[in-house]
Amino acid sequence: MAGPGAIGAVRRRTRRRRAGWHGFLYIAPAMALVIVFFVVPVLFTGWMSLHNWPLLGNSRWIGFSNYTRMLSDIRFMAALRFTAYYTVIVTIAIFAVAFPLALYVEKQRPFVGFYRTIIFLPVVVGLATASLLWVWLSNVDSGFFSPAAQALGLVDKKPNLLADFDMAFATIVVMVVWKIAGFTMIILLTGLQAIPSELTEAARIDGARRWQRFRFLTLPLMRRTIALALIISVTGSVLAFDQFYIMTSGGPQNRMISVVYYIFNQSFVSFNLGYGAALSIVLLVILVLISIVQLWLLRVGEDRP
Amino acid sequence: MKRLLAATGLISLCLMTGASAAENISIWVRSGIGDSFKKVVEAYNAGHDDKVNLTEVPFSELVQKYATAIAGGQAPDALSMDLIYTPAFAAAGQLEDLTDWAKALPYFNSLSPSHVKLGTYDGHIYGLPLSVETSVFAWNKDLYKKAGLDPDKAPTTWDEIEQNAEKIRALGGENYGFYFSGGGCGGCMIFTFTPLVWGAGADILSADGKTATLDTPQMRKAVDIYRSMVKKDLVPAGAASDTGANFLSISNGRIGQQSIGAFSIGTLITQYPDIHFGVTLIPGVDGNPSSFAGGDNFVISKGTKKLDAVKKFLEYTYSLEGQKLMAKYGSLPTRGDIAAQVLEGLDPRMQVGLKAIAVAKTPYTLQFNDLINSANGPWAGFTNAAIFGNDVDTAFSNAQAEMQSIIDNAQ
Numbered sequence: 001m002a003g004p005g006a007i008g009a010v011r012r013r014t015r016r017r018r019a020g021w022h023g024f025l026y027i028a029p030a031m032a033l034v035i036v037f038f039v040v041p042v043l044f045t046g047w048m049s050l051h052n053w054p055l056l057g058n059s060r061w062i063g064f065s066n067y068t069r070m071l072s073d074i075r076f077m078a079a080l081r082f083t084a085y086y087t088v089i090v091t092i093a094i095f096a097v098a099f100p101l102a103l104y105v106e107k108q109r110p111f112v113g114f115y116r117t118i119i120f121l122p123v124v125v126g127l128a129t130a131s132l133l134w135v136w137l138s139n140v141d142s143g144f145f146s147p148a149a150q151a152l153g154l155v156d157k158k159p160n161l162l163a164d165f166d167m168a169f170a171t172i173v174v175m176v177v178w179k180i181a182g183f184t185m186i187i188l189l190t191g192l193q194a195i196p197s198e199l200t201e202a203a204r205i206d207g208a209r210r211w212q213r214f215r216f217l218t219l220p221l222m223r224r225t226i227a228l229a230l231i232i233s234v235t236g237s238v239l240a241f242d243q244f245y246i247m248t249s250g251g252p253q254n255r256m257i258s259v260v261y262y263i264f265n266q267s268f269v270s271f272n273l274g275y276g277a278a279l280s281i282v283l284l285v286i287l288v289l290i291s292i293v294q295l296w297l298l299r300v301g302e303d304r305p
Numbered sequence: 306m307k308r309l310l311a312a313t314g315l316i317s318l319c320l321m322t323g324a325s326a327a328e329n330i331s332i333w334v335r336s337g338i339g340d341s342f343k344k345v346v347e348a349y350n351a352g353h354d355d356k357v358n359l360t361e362v363p364f365s366e367l368v369q370k371y372a373t374a375i376a377g378g379q380a381p382d383a384l385s386m387d388l389i390y391t392p393a394f395a396a397a398g399q400l401e402d403l404t405d406w407a408k409a410l411p412y413f414n415s416l417s418p419s420h421v422k423l424g425t426y427d428g429h430i431y432g433l434p435l436s437v438e439t440s441v442f443a444w445n446k447d448l449y450k451k452a453g454l455d456p457d458k459a460p461t462t463w464d465e466i467e468q469n470a471e472k473i474r475a476l477g478g479e480n481y482g483f484y485f486s487g488g489g490c491g492g493c494m495i496f497t498f499t500p501l502v503w504g505a506g507a508d509i510l511s512a513d514g515k516t517a518t519l520d521t522p523q524m525r526k527a528v529d530i531y532r533s534m535v536k537k538d539l540v541p542a543g544a545a546s547d548t549g550a551n552f553l554s555i556s557n558g559r560i561g562q563q564s565i566g567a568f569s570i571g572t573l574i575t576q577y578p579d580i581h582f583g584v585t586l587i588p589g590v591d592g593n594p595s596s597f598a599g600g601d602n603f604v605i606s607k608g609t610k611k612l613d614a615v616k617k618f619l620e621y622t623y624s625l626e627g628q629k630l631m632a633k634y635g636s637l638p639t640r641g642d643i644a645a646q647v648l649e650g651l652d653p654r655m656q657v658g659l660k661a662i663a664v665a666k667t668p669y670t671l672q673f674n675d676l677i678n679s680a681n682g683p684w685a686g687f688t689n690a691a692i693f694g695n696d697v698d699t700a701f702s703n704a705q706a707e708m709q710s711i712i713d714n715a716q
Contacts, residue, residue: 055372056397075707140543163488163545163693249489249548250681253690253700257681268369269679 042284045277053274066278076279078255079262086169086258087237093177094233098184105185106192116189120182127179131246134175138162138247165252172243172256180236184229191225192218227298231291238287259283327354328614331381333371335364338436338568338601341634342385345627353621355614368674375399380606383615385435388423388602389673395426396671401605404430406616412623415642419598419667432602435622436636439596439661440496441570442466442588443555444562446581448473448480452561459585462592463501463530466562470539473561482539484563485531487692490549491677491685495668496597497564497587498688501527503666504589509684509708514670517708519687520701526590528691535692545693548680556580566599567658571635574652584657586664598665600636637662675711683707 049066053059070076105116122130137144140160149155162168195218203213219226241260244250250257257265263283267276334342346357360381362370368390374380386394394400407413407430417434424432446456452472460466470482486493499509507523510516534540541560543551553569554560556577564587565573573580586594603622605615621627628638628647637658638644648655670676677684687704691697 054397055369056375056394056399140546141541158542160542160545163542168546248546252489252546253694254489254681254686261681265679265681269681270675271372 042281045280048274049278049281051274053272053277055268055271055273059274062274066275067282069275070278070282075257076259076262079257079259082255082257083238083240083259086173086240087234090173090176090237090240091230091233093173094181094184095229097177097181098188098229101181101185102188102192106189116186119185122179123182123186125179127242128246130175130179131243134171135162135247138171162248163252165255168248168251168256172247175247176240176243180233184233187229187232188222188225191222194225195221223298227295230298231294234290234294235287238283238290327356328611329356329358330383330611330614330618331358331360332383332385332615332618333360333362333367333381334385335367335387335601336361338364338385338438338636341436341571341631341636342601344634345622345630348626348630349618349621353617355617357618375606380609382609382611383603383605383618385601386432386604388420388432388434388600389667389678391424391432391602391604392426392669393671393673394604395424395429395431399607400431401607401609401612402429402431403433403605407433410620410623412640412642415640417598417600417639417641417662419662419665420600420602420639423667423669424602424604432604433619434639435601435603436631437598437600437639437662438567438637439598439658439665440500440564440566440587441584441596441657441661442562442586443565443570443573443582443584444469445555445558445560446583447558448476448561451476456581457583459583460562460588461585462588463590466588467530467534467537467539470534470561471537474537474539479541479559480561481541481559482561483534484540484554484560485544486547486549486552487531487535487540487544487689488546488548489680489685489689490547490552491679491682491688493549493552494688495677495684496566496599498527498531499666499668500564500587500595500597501530501590504587504593504595504664505591506593508666508668510668510670510676514668514672515712517705517712519705519708523590525697525701528697530590531692532697545689555582567637567655567661568635570652570654570658574654582654584654586657586661594661594664596661596665598662598667670712672711672715675715676708683711 048059050061050063051059052062052065101119105112105119125133136142138146138161140146140158140163145161146155146158150158159167161171199217199221200213203217208216239260240258241264244256244258244261245264248256250261259279260283263276263279266272266279332346343359343361346359350356364387367386371380371384371386371394380399391400410416417437420432420434420437421430424430424434442460444460449456449469452469452475454469454472460469466483473480473482485497502508502521502523505523505526507518507521509519509524511518535544541554547554553565553572555563555565556573558580565584570584573582587596589595603619605612609615622631623640625643625646628640628643632638632647632651632655635655637655638647640647641662644659648659668677674682676682679685683704686707687700690700690703694700
């Protein structure tokens with residue numbers, strides 16, 4: 001005979017089971033979105049990548065030929081190298097600017113709200129819009145930088161900023177830092193503000209100097225925040241496209257073709273949709289690997305240091 | 306009763322055929338070729354029962370949009386397509402075979418030969434000339450006068466052009482002697498720069514389009530001519546990064562000389578009346594002139610149900626009336642037999658564009674976009690690297706190898 005206790009257990013179990021089912025219902029819309037707009041397209045891209053898939057005409061099954069072709073594709077290797085170079089430079093530049101800014105606007109000081117706002121403002125401009133703006137700014141004849149440099153007597157002859165690789169690359173990096181640093185700053189700021197002031201105080205009482213407090217207190221406690229900012233920044237840089245497409249059309253002598261730019265060219269200029277799909281899958285794998293390495297390096301996931 | 310039924314049947318049949326006699330055809334046209342085709346369509350719609358619905362598509366996206374439309378079953382009935390793309394679409398089996406009909410046209414043999422050649426694939430004709438443009442050399446007469454040059458004397462060699470450019474640059478300030486879009490604009494450079502080597506008998510591709518023949522003495526000489534002008538500061542610094550946006554820089558009045566297209570002659574005359582300019586043929590490196598014959602071919606999507614109506618419209622554009630209208634807005638006549646009649650009373654400078662057809666060439670290749678037109682293709686990269694870069698030899702060898710590899714991969 002089942003006692004009251006047993007009945008209670010059954011009831012609890014059904015409630016739990018119903019709760020589980022309810023839970024699934026709650027995440028169903030999100031799951032549906034992810035499946036329809038991410039999982040299915042990725043699976044389809046994978047399927048396409050195993051074909052010779054022209055934009056016109058019939059596709060033909062070719063197995064893994066698209067993937068083996070990549071290994072000997074000089075232009076793809078050049079695009080990978082350039083993207084890696086760009087990612088490293090631009091990520092360092094963004095952090096070098098964003099971290100001091102975050103430290104600066106974290107403390108309460110006069111007009112801090114104003115500073116935060118103007119530093120964040122470029123972030124709300126679209127990347128394509130910002131690129132167009134900077135194309136104009138760096139135009140040699142009708143722009144701003146070159147004529148201004150000449151008017152100030154810094155140069156004799158107006159330099160064409162976008163005509164040579166190093167100058168054009170520097171211009172793009174400055175533009176991206178101007179555009180993105182505010183966002184990274186806000187992320188780092190939330191991390192800084194999450195550090196309890198008691199800890200800083202205690203450290204100070206223990207005689208830790210400013211640099212020691214930063215190195216042994218602030219940095220370790222901000223590991224998760226830094227990981228988030230780093231992953232967002234690196235992913236964004238690896239996927240860079242707009243600025244090269246708009247500002248330099250692939251740059252002086254095609255030296256600024258990022259991986260995404262190359263995929264775009266293969267798919268919609270040369271109409272090799274199959275090869276473009278294979279390149280996309282490889283890029284996805286590369287991104288996942290980079291993110292895993294970053295999370296591991298920063299030991300995110302372990303609860304406490 | 307039976308008779309009544311038959312009569313109503315007959316009447317409704319008549320009504321139906323009457324209704325279907327007036328067709329609505331959809332045609333796409335690329336932007337950037339001036340108004341000539343639009344004006345012809347307007348005139349046709351005003352005077353005929355059939356109506357043409359014209360959709361303008363940005364020139365840089367036309368190929369892609371047309372290809373996706375075909376894939377999705379939404380292709381327009383016909384299309385005004387940059388002639389260099391006709392072989393690619395014909396090879397993909399997406400165009401209506403017009404061979405029999407075209408050859409029956411009484412004026413078939415006088416249609417622009419470059420266009421018909423590009424419209425022919427495997428011995429069948431898929432595209433017919435719609436608008437013709439050739440590249441020509443233009444100079445600013447006012448600047449010539451200021452620099453002490455004879456404004457009515459057309460230069461015939463590149464030595465002369467360079468000397469004139471130096472004199473114009475000597476005027477100082479923002480006055481420059483020469484201009485070209487050198488920032489990796491493959492389309493601009495094939496149009497204005499290759500005539501230098503064509504005139505001298507060389508080409509960048511072999512006749513069958515299967516071998517890249519970039520590295521020739523003629524091309525070396527052509528590159529030297531441009532390099533020398535850049536080095537002497539006769540070309541504005543902006544040229545090194547211009548990807549085509551400022552192609553018609555001569556319209557700003559401070560450029561002494563540049564190669565332009567015949568469509569631009571119409572644009573300059575109608576929109577920049579203050580620019581007094583002369584036009585002549587583009588000299589080759591050894592003085593023999595040449596030109597690029599560009600423009601659009603008219604193609605019909607495979608399987609359209611309105612074939613006859615489309616053909617009727619095309620016949621109209623080939624009529625004297627249609628040709629005159631096109632020429633007025635800057636397109637050269639596509640029919641050689643009535644060209645003189647068509648250009649009668651129009652600006653005499655258009656005649657130079659027409660004369661260029663006789664010496665003009667168009668490269669025939671299925672990979673035109675990949676090789677030449679793409680902003681990231683080998684030709685676009687080559688023109689920038691060879692003319693502005695430090696290492697001409699590497700520019701030649703890189704581009705030659707890359708072109709050959711694109712051609713080989715596509716075989």
